[in-house]
Amino acid sequence: MARIPGTSGNDNLSGDQNGAPENDTIEGFAGNDTLRGLGGADSVLGGDGGDYLEGNDGNDTLRGGLGNDQIRGGEGADSLFGDEGNDYLIGNAGNDVISGGAGIDLVLGNEGDDNIDGGAGVDDIYGGIGNDTIAGGADNDLILGDAGNDSLSGGDGNDKISGGGDSDLIYGNAGSDTLSGDAGNDEIFGGAGDDSINGGSGNDRTGGQEGNDYIDVGEGDDIGFANSQTGFLYTNNGGEGDDTMYGRGGSDVLSGDDGADQIYGGDGDDSVLAGGQGYYGEYGLIGGAGTDTVVGEGGNDLVIGGTEADSVDGGTGNDFIVGGSYNPNGSAKNTHVADSATDTLTGGDGFDTFLAETGDIITDFNNATGGDANNGDIAAGTGQGDNDFVDLSGYYNQANLEEINAQRVAAGQSPYGNPLQWMRADQADGTLNDLTALGQDFTFTIRNGGSAVQGSELTWDNTNVICFAADTRIAIASGRDCAAVDLSVGDMVVTQDCGCQPVRWVGKRHLDARTLADNPHLAPIRIRAGALGAGLPVADLMVSPQHRMLVRSKIAQRMFGAMEVLVAAKQLCQVEGIDVATDMTEVTYVHLLFDDHQIITANGAASESLHTGRQAMRSVGDAALDEILTLFPELRDGAERPTARLCASGRMGRKLAVRHVQNRKPLLQ
Template identity: 35%
Template sequence: MGTYNGDNNNNTLNGSTSADTINGNGGNDTINGNNGNDLIHGGTGNDVIDGGAGNDTIYGDADNDSILGGTGNDLIYGGDGNDTIEGGAGDDTIYAGAGNDVWLPGDTQSGSDAVYLEDGDDYATIGWFTSGTPDTIDGGAGNDTLSLSAPNSDTVNFGITLNDDGSATTISFGTVVKNFENVIGNSGANAITGNSAANLLDGGAGNDTLSGMAGNDTLIGGAGEDSIDGGTGDDSMTGDGGNDTMSGGDGNDTMRGGDGADSMSGGAGNDLMSGDAGNDTMSGGDGNDTLSGGTGADLISGDAGNDSLDGGADNDTLLGGTGDDTLHGGAGADVLSGDSGMDYADYSDSGAGVNVNLTTGTGQGGDAAGDQLSGIDGIYGSAYNDTLIGYDGSSSTPGDTYTNVFYGGAGNDYIDGAGGDDSLYGGTGNDTIYGGTGNDYIDGGDGNDVLYGGDGEDTIYGGAGNDYIVGGDGGDLYDGGTGSDTIAVDYGDTAIINGEEDADGTDQDTLILNGRARVIYDPNDPTGESGTIRWANGTTTTFSNIEHVQVVPCFTPGTMIETNEGPVAVEELTEGMRVLTRDNGYQTIRWIGRRDLGPVELLLRPQLQPVRIRRDALGPSMPEADMIVSPQHRMLLTGPRAELLFGEGEVLAAALHMVGMPGIERLEVEKVSYLHLLFDCHEIILANGAWTESFQPGDLSLGSMDAPQRDELFTLFPELRTQVETGDWAAARLSLKRHEVRVLMAA
């Protein structure tokens, strides 16, 4: 028997074969009690203590100690700090004390230990042994973890239920535990049930059954075919390998299937599911769920709520259920069924353009290839050139109301809303959009778009770019947006039209009137860009920020055009003759059009009355003789003042905008003939000694032509139809607005 005392250094203290008293005091000591019933104090420092044989009493005291009781019935106090304690053979009593402690049963445990882990987040390992009696383990306060993976127990099938009230529970082989929140399984088929705390239940390898019960639990199946039930609370579940079955229960749950063909059910709450690899079956249940199948041929059902479904790769089946759902099939030939609610098919991630027709319920191209669609109300297009076609009322698998909402995204898209009150968004790119029947909302977005409202009371917004807008029947609302837009309205349309004004004021918006009407400009608008269209049937259309109304750039008979054969009267010109141009020398006339207006038409459409420009009105010998032109025919104005005001030495001004200037006046005639000269591009030609413009289809003067003339022109120039719609027929010079003409000519 002896007493051994260390100092404040790191000591090594060995007891005798008798009952010793050993005090480590300060420092990180190594203490071996050897034989005998020893009393050991580690003191401060991170000590390593082995009681050896005998019934020892061991105090780890402060700091992080490693304690082995050895053989015998030991009494062990871990003290403060994060201690690792192993009782060894015998019936040991262990008080781990404060700190995050670890209790180990040892490789060949015998005896029945009473373990009290006390305060801290502690970790205890239990198992099945061939000798000894069951242990009693109390996790105490803190978030404690019980591991079932003791040596010799890796494949044992454990069953454990964590009680809610701190009372003890007996698990397999008689071990009694209480006050544990987390359980980690082994490779056996374990059955683990949590309590109302936020449990961590890890089944490990094997076919496990995990039940989280109440609380926000984390459940990990591990390898094997596991059954996982989250219970109430916001649970996190991972199946890992194997064909797992997972049920979220109540709460906002997160599930990850891992490898294998998993079956996942969200239950109530807003759940997040990922099937990962394998052919998974997923059901969102109630709530706004997000479900992703991953690879494999998945069956995904959103059920109730506003759900987001993503099939991932392979041929998936996506069922939206009730609510407003978004279905993203991904690659593969997918089945997308929206059911009730406002449901969308999402192709925004497609690597190529898609062609989706909701009337036929089929998809082609990109991620839409092979897709079958039903009950889909809206589409998100790709970043490429998409074709999106809505319901026309004849489909056998329509959406809820034939009302479509399409987002074209980037790319040059073709969108047809067909029947219903549709909302159609072109996004970026040069899009073509048809509203069809119904009261549609159309937004072209950025780019040079072609927008058709169709029947119904439509709202059309061109957005940025040079857009071409046609309304159709109904009381429509048009807004061209920024850029030089062309807006065509049908006879009697009670539309409200706004061309909008660009920040720099350089836009040139044009209004085309398809029918008999009278233009009344607002006398209070100094820009001359607003007014009222009074149709022959008495209905009216109002407009603002419109620089040009019904462009008809043409000459009247008697105007002398300079050719390579000298001046020739415009009515005597023939196609194929060569005319002098300011920019490109002598150019060939490609087409000549003529329109004769009589008393009745001029009475109904007084805005078509011509303008006379008298000799010398634009300068000496400009023109050399009086010339009569259509009101929107533009003349070339030159000089340093134009350069100063507009940054261009040469500009074009419509004859109508110059009326009231000396020598320029509006005529009232009973009849007039207008002739159009078309070249390969918009040209500046010499007429009566003054430079003026040729016919420019890019201004959509086609809207004022007779149908046979338009047909003839499109037959001669089939590419012209596309060029007209996209605004590709560039103007030869900058065209001034009414107020700009006034400023220029006021000098």
Template identity: 35%
Template sequence: MATASQLSIDTGASADDLFDEIFGAGVTLVSSTLAGDAVQSGIYTGALETLEGISPSDSGVILSTGNAMDVTQESGDPNVSTGTGTNTAGGIDGDADMNAVAGVSTFDAVIMEAVFIPDGDFLTMSFVFSSEEYLEYVNGGVNDAFGVWVNGSKLDLSVGSGNVLIDTINDVETPNLYVNNPEPDDLYNTEMDGFTVALTLKAPVNRGEENDIRIGLADGGDAAYDSNVLIMGHSVQAVMIAQDDAVNILPDTIRTYDILANDISESGDPGLTITHINNEPVSVGETVTLPTGEQVTLNPDQTVTVQSTGTLGSQSFTYGVVDSAGNADIGFMTVNTVATLPLDHVVEGTADDDLIDAGYTGDPDGDMVDAGDAADGSDDDVIDAGAGHDTVRAGAGDDVVQGGAGDDSIFGNAGGDTLFGGGGDDSIFGELGDDWIEGGDGHDHLEGNEGSDTVFGGTGDDWIRGSYGDDEIWGGEGDDYLWGGYGDDLFVIEDSFGNDTIDAENEDEVNGDTLDLGRVTSDLRIDLSHVNPGIGTVTDGTSTARFDGIENIVLGGGRDTLTLANFGGADRVEGFEAPIDNGDGTYSGVDMLDVSGMTDAEGNPVTVANVTVTDTNGDGSGDAVLHFPHFGESLTLTGVPVSAVSSPAQLVAMGVPDAGRNYIVEGTAGDDLIDADYEGDPEGDRVDANDAADASNDDVIEAGAGDDTVFAGLGADTVYGGDGHDRLFGGEGGDTLDGGAGNDTIEVAKGDVADGGDGDELFLVTDLGEPGEAPITIIGGEGDETDGDTLDFQGLTHWDDVTYADPDSDMDGGLSGNAVLADGTLVKFSEIENVIICFTAGTRIATARGLCPVQDLHPGEMVLTRDHGFQPLRWIGRRTVPALGSLAPIRFEAGVVANKRPLVVSPQHRMLIRGAKANLMFGESEVLASAKHLVNGGSVRRMSGGVVSYVHVLFDRHEIVYAEGAPSESFFPGDIGLEAVDEAAREELFTIFPELRSSTGNFGETARMCLRAHESRLLGLG
């Protein structure tokens, strides 16, 4: 007999709380509802200890047709309570869906519903159903039932009758899926007389769109004797889907089966591992005996070996599986014990080193090679060699062969075969026909032989030969050797291609061999400098592929650079992206030419003056051909017209040097605006025109005298402000900014280094959305100062994230230290006298496009509200004030009010407080309390000093929105609310809502009851 102990259950959980508990990876909650009595649902914890042998999950959601707390009791006999036959006052009677499932009228139902967005194409749920009506009321007309509907369609179990009822899941109908717990045996700590093993339901869903789910539990036939369902925590997910399996087996025999082969995981490295067999935890080598007598053993390769009984029939059991990311699911396997094994149209190998050919008789179902027993009666066989170092000769027909684990040798023989090596170092020969070959993992040897074959190396250092025909060869990852052989072969290179060797072999060609780089997304450098135009290299900076015998090159998706040289011959490429016309006489280069190794006839470096552009047709209508001046070098750009690459400006944008430039954008002695449109440089150098010394946008800009404004734009620029009160904006890229003399304003972002020089500088830290966390370095400078240098973080950090190395109150040497921005970027500063931080910028609000910083919202933005779903934002206002006294903001530490990270709001801002305590004190389950009334000096405290910017968001009515996950109010334009905005903002509000001018009461009521100061403090936060 089990020892009674109470399962911990929170019956105060809201619908959102319940769905947040069961929703897992790949599922996002949009909205939810809960119907039934408050005692019928809750979140349980500690189940692995309290419900040992019942729940494989420590936490989850419990639904009950009675009181959820009655699933266990605190002490004594665990199965003698008289409280498990409750007629629940708030339960739902006669729900049509539940009546249809039970087949009788239903009572005491509890129903939860939600709208959600999945990241996958399937949804799964794991649960345990239990009932006090087991077993004496089975088929007695009181059919307690559990039902789930997705997008209006009921989900059925894929085993048994499909329904989850006491009449269909029991010791007779599904003996392996039911666990008996009768009184007085009481083997398990639950008041229920029986329960299921952990089961699963699955449904197709619409990826990336809103879907709906309905989950219900009800008493069938009467309101007496309760049932419960435990829904495993985070088991409703869309990334790890265990698919059903079935195996045919003779009586009293064993058979090994790969039940994970058809399971789906969205994780990059699935790493699937079996954790349970029929609810029992299992490790490699352990055997589980099912109630029906079959024995299931887990093998080291995560296959299972089934030992059948002597009884004919079908029995199902469950298995639990987890992927490398920790996502878990449950699948069903059905064992069909039959007198004669039917053909399953798959020739299966064993775990040993098999020879599978026309004479092979080892398939457990009797399938054979070339025996006319394929599904369509042909010799188009499907062969699964399985584990071991197998040799497969597929013979006649268009066969499909899976090598599986081990170092396999596969021969396609006749026909157009599809051959997969799988794991191990495999040798695969397509032989006759147009074959499809995939090596998979390992260092494989692959040959297409005759026919026009398609060959994929996969991972590992592979050796591949196409041989005869026009073959398509994909090396994949690893350092591969790719040999084309005869015909016009296509070599496809992808990202992470490795140090490959490509031997195209110029034999029996019509159009020549092609190197296709189109699937590489990174920037490539293709070296065409060899005297033989078919020889060269391609590198992404990490991997280098060497090629010989290539007549055609298709460029990649990144910014590719072609290296040319004297004696380089006549080269041809496809996919070259010509410069982009900026519309002002300048061009921005995309794919580039490196001609630094080329000279003219006198030995001088090549410039645009030395390049002649013609076309392949001779009339301007063909592909552009660039001719260089020394020894007849040329480059044909297939698909590019002459007009796109023939002007000096276009050639300069492509990387050909322009005569006379010094690669410095120079300002004048006046007040210049230097940006991409600036044309005042005496040599014609431009900003972001790809005319830097290396043909990039890494510009050098010297603004000179005057009060200049510089927008450096793209690239890693170097900017000198010079004399005057300059404004310098580095833009994207890791820039170096020097203010020089004068009181300068310098904007910095990720990767920038800024030196203010002499004068009182203002440094503005900004977020341009650049990837990575490249640090920012700021040096204020100490010369010719009056008020000192100011560093304004513009709300991108908090005071808690700023540390000072040497605070200096007399401004002699300034402040130095470090700050960490909200996105993790490190800011190192020195010689700074003033630091400004805004508290509220960066607070994230839940919107239709995800979590967005409040300062980035705009009127019309669809914001998620608690009461009315997504609503359009009508107005947003911002006011910056000293963070002192009554204006100092209030900080809530993470988790205090359901906020995911620290939250800072104005003192008057009201937070939503919910729960039983609020209901008990004020008769409302949800109330609003001002932040200043919740201060407790610890987890909620006032933050004084510096400057604070308050951002107000207004809707058509007072709403509850989500800030950092915490429900809180939107702006309410009452008398106090309007005092928080300036005169201009009030006039703007009166324009949008003219009824407010006569009376603020015209806006309507607040979304919830608003507490006074003494009432707020009763809640226990303040």
């Protein structure tokens, strides 16, 4: 090991003076020196002046001292210190430790996993190949991670940082920084200051943190966070990927662009834009707290305004639009937290679904976006389609109808015949608000093209408010009754012969006024309360003409040899209180199918479930028939399944009804 001292002049010194690699200590002292370590683990000290230091082979320590120095590490894991002055430091190969020190430094890590600190001054730092850890230090630094999984930190000052290739971790820290992840799956956080962040390609996680930040999450499936103040959060223009963005506090601007994006505005007055493809799923586009503007643009979007008075626009596509707070995964059923603010909801083109809240306004409720509003189409999973949709059945239903009718009768007014008739009458002045008379806080405005939607344009198809048949009460296992329209596959229903049985299939068929006018034989049969005898049904019952009711009497015993028989409803119209409901302008029929034909209880009266006979199968439609045959493939052979009771023919059913009338006997004894 040799100590090689210089002088106060301009020295040119090299190690290994004995011809073999040694661990030398080379000191330049004052002057502009050229010092080379050559082989071995050398310690090279430049001292004062503008020095050139070179470590070459071995794990060297090179220190520039005062002055503007150029320092090259060479091969090995070197330690380079620029100290004071505007220095040029190059690590070359090996895992180097480099410190720029004070001054305006240019630092190149080159190959290896380098640890670089720019120190004070405006530094340019390039990590090169390898997994580098770089800190810019104070002042405005330029940092490029280059190849490798780098950890980059700007420190104080307005820094410009690029990750380069691979997956990088980038912190802007204090100052207004410009941060770019470039390629790879990067994590980028702005820190304090007004930062500009671009995730680049790859699946990135970006966060603005403090300050008013601009964030472009870039291409890929990204997650972006704004900050607690004001942020601008965008995906790359034309960039693809399914992005998740959070505005947090402040007044944020969030834009999704292409891809199935999930965007949450958070607190503050936010503008949320979905972009091209849109998203329909767990969270979607959420304004959060504050007075927000949320726009779905293209795609099938889930658009949520959040709390306070929001403007919500679904844009093109089939959108689900909510003015208040909404969590699809909050419980077994969707969790919806209503607010009292007046939200403005715009669906745009497409088949849009709105969630009703008090005070809200729908601006463009298209009752037939692609077809007839009353066509009765059965959309997958909903039972309604080809139109905008808002579910008002939670407000306009049989329970509330009974209360409102009680008030009307007390005031000398005629009662409404069904929930749909009531809702249409309430819409006559352009605002749905009758429920306020029941002490319920609900007002709702439905418009299209600047004018209120006519009451006649509100149907079961677009509001889920039923007429009669769908609201028939079916006895279920819990001991209570359930509306037929609310039953689902798997629900346990009370049967007369087999105890509680699970529903295997539920079908709905809606008939509008035009369909009923063209097909009068499909008009429902109304069985008024008590018309069957023994006080049954307990409330008016609406059934399809071919739907069979149970008749229990001695007359049936004499005619058929059985006390109980099933008779189609239309064959019973000779009986007082049973007739064709010619006043009905539309109706929804609900079909319930079990493993076997069953006798169930509807509005207290015994009635049949759907029987898979030829006539019944013709009545359900092709799509429903395909579903049934999938559940029960043995029916494809055309074999008739047994019925729960003997079924009277049309002629014999009419004859049975006539004999009951002639003998003044009820159908149920």
